[in-house]
Amino acid sequence: MRPDPPFSVLGIAPDADEKAIKRAYVALVRQHRPDKDPVMFARIHAAYEAALALQKEHDPEAMLLTSHEYSPPVGPVDSNRAPEDLGPAEAARSADGEEAAPSESFATGELEAVNFAPPMTLEELVARVGPERAALLVDEATDELLVAGSVDYLAHELLSEAAERLLTAGHDIRRPLLKTSAALAYSAPARAHALQDRVELGGGDFGWLDDRALLAHSFSGAFDKASGQELPPELSRLVALLPLVGDRWVAQLLESALSFARAETRTFTVAMDRLPGDLLGSIGRYALDDADDGYPDPEPNVSERALQDLWRDLEQRLEADPLNFSSKFLPLLVGSALLFWYWFGWLGAVVALFLVMAAAVVFVMLTDVHLYARQVRQPLLALTLKTGVAPADLAASLKLWPWASEIGRFTDEIRDDALLLLTHRLVVGAARLRRRFEEDDS
């Protein structure tokens, strides 16, 4: 169904100005209020939007304003609005109640405000606005397309012949190429490489990009592997943006990731927990130098020697029987065994031994686990922070106290502490990093 002819629904002349259109609309809506007469309201509203779109089309000045004059910097948590929603020609598609079928008159409106967005191919774009402006438009549209998730479209267009011609003719689309390549590097490495090869056609040094792209890819890769699930959408969008952005954005990115983490603590913790230590370290490197938050500083480049010292310290503590088990229970054990042997013979001695052992176990469980835990907690935490190895694994590879299964509970606690500390540091570090950039700015 075609939309109603807008001007006749509103009861005005086709050359009416914006004010007249609005006035007619308001008068009609007063009669057909959205809550009382929703069907009629929908028709009136559709006509109103179509009329405004048509009116703007005839008004070249308005046309310029609605094109991309206002393009704010795209941030990581920015809109995920699909770019195809932007053009004024789209206004015709509205609450019409039927399949949208914009009439021919709307299609002409696109001539001036060209947008690089699906379904337009790069070839068409070049044909329409010439190579120079096309390169510019692609560059402008890249971030938005990536945020909107149109990576495949971008990659397809950038790998087309039209793109090659642009590059060889010296028009710079290396930035879009690199960004798309980075965004694809994890999910589609082959295409990412092809895109990167293209960059060389244009030449130039983009070394700075590698580090961050690497971080992004290893992050999402490790997350997928560790948790067996895809990155939560918010995080994956952030991660996809990692390679695109400068250090300032890394700081904001971490903050956003963390705020997300706080909202979804459980999933995030589960996943963070299983992330390999070197990755945590590399995230840390961006944010963590000299955080004076009262905790031992993480040392991304901690020396082998220092690590060994720490390890030895921990081993020593564990070896020195922290519960003083023998001195506490040995006299009791021997005494009661002798007494029962004297009274009841060998059977009595065995029963006595058994009873006392059982009592000892219960006693230790109730009282001394905490003591023990307190003794090894700090070194284990420090070691976890420095190596990134999960405390449970550390505990498993150390010589542990006989009732090691009880340890499980408290290594969990240590892990939580370590995660908390890391998270806390990330926040502090990110804030500091941001501050530094701001100081640099001013």
Add this chain to the structure above:
Amino acid sequence: MPSPIVGIDLGTTHSLVARFTGGRVEYLRNDLGEILTPSAVAYDEGSRKLVCGRIAKDIAATRPELAALAFKRDMGTARKYRVGPHEFTPVELSAHILDALRSDAERALGEMVTQCVVTVPAYFDDGQRAATKQAAELAGFTVERMINEPTAAALAHGLSQRDGESRYLVLDLGGGTFDVSVVELFEGLFAVKGVGGESRLGGDDFTEALRALLFARVGIVDDAARAASPSAHALATKRAELLKRKLSRWKLAEVKLPPFAGLCPETSLEVTSDEANAAYRPLLERMRGPCREALRAAGLTPEELDAIVVVGGATRLTCVQDFARDVFGREPHVDPEPDFAIAKGAAIQAALLAEDDAVRDVVLTDVASHTLGVEVVREVGGQKLHGYFSPVLHRNTVIPTSREQLFGPTEPNQKVIRLDIYEGEGRKVTENRHVGQLVVRGIPLQGDRNIAVRFTYDLDGLLEVEATVVQTGAAVSAVYERKAGEMSGADLERAQARLSRLKADPSERPRYRDLLSRANLLWRDLEPTAREALASAIDHFEAVLQHRNPTEIEQAFANLTRVCEVLDGGERY
């Protein structure tokens, strides 16, 4: 005279009721004579009943395990809050607040109140809206309309100058939610052009940021502190909130951090507003995105706006005003009563519904805040790929709206289609929220096998889905089921019965208990000599309460109130 429709702002931290009467909005006071009722529910150990409002908030400050706060943030989720020995869903807790508001309104108006307009954050999704509606029904209300909070604020702001033409942006930073709306006002027509927001960002986050700052100063971690002593942690939160208020007025403020056993002793800290602003910055940064989003949806630039209106209690923070100034390059208009603006708008909406003569020329149009669609299978290169999101209703479409789209089965012999309905802006369904599903049976095996799916988005922002088999023309027996814990009729009755059992007896005089809990809270903050003075006043009051002599009780009440005020010495803001 028809029964009144009241406007209710059901906020994260505060709620209030307002009514439009005689051409102006009147705010209804609660039992304690206050307009703002804290959105808190607590279990009173003495009476074994639930209490809410100020008393509950004070209980939360000393016995956090007995109280639930900020549950609006979890509306529409299955999360349970533990309140003393009971567990409640956010819906039940909200219902309890609404019930209290209703009885307060009835007392203030002297007549039955059953109809209301409730506000919801513009960024609430379908499940959250349905949950809010349910809470109101549970409390015995008929919900006449749900209205978006920034839209309400826009109504409140623009009502007095509605004959002109202007465009303004409403920044609504409440206790727990952040919303942005761009509104165009043209000769009585309030048209929302674009919305943006975040459903988990609000004044409470600023308090938490400050608390984290305090904890970082003494070198402890938030969760460790909470584990060490929940009550000290709650006290620290309360002090951080006080600090927040002080710092929005002064450059430097002092705060006492309560002692945490094994972590740190009682510490006195000085915080400057610059430090606080640094702590707030991450939160402020998160506000940028929604602003841009709303502007872009409205197709406007910041320069084209005539005014920036900031509402919501949290906008008292100077840093939020600075943020608005910074982003939009102009002085924001701060509502003189930022806490009341939303309830005022709700009351105006109620007047619109009641066709009040004073607002006869006002028309309001709002937009959908999320894109709604269906999960579809795409065929790519001969391969069937699942999990694509096919939008049916786009966001920022003017509501009410209705749109139909055709879908077909993917397999030749398929007779049943399950339509999974999602809400959000992602390209794949995993990036969006699953809001419900619809099962269509009886698809013919031959001929045109299309299913017409009609999405209808009503003025409350609630979704209805209908499916028709195109070929047979018959509407299919398909019921759209909301995913997020929608209660059936029986569940609703059960929940209602449970809540009414736990409702406190109105004769228990909340204001006495409120004073007592306030006094007890104050006692913790005082020096030894002052403590003794207060303790004797409390003891006296408690003793008098036993005798049930009204005049004596009133005297003791007045006495204790005065003692509290003197000892509190400006600590109360």
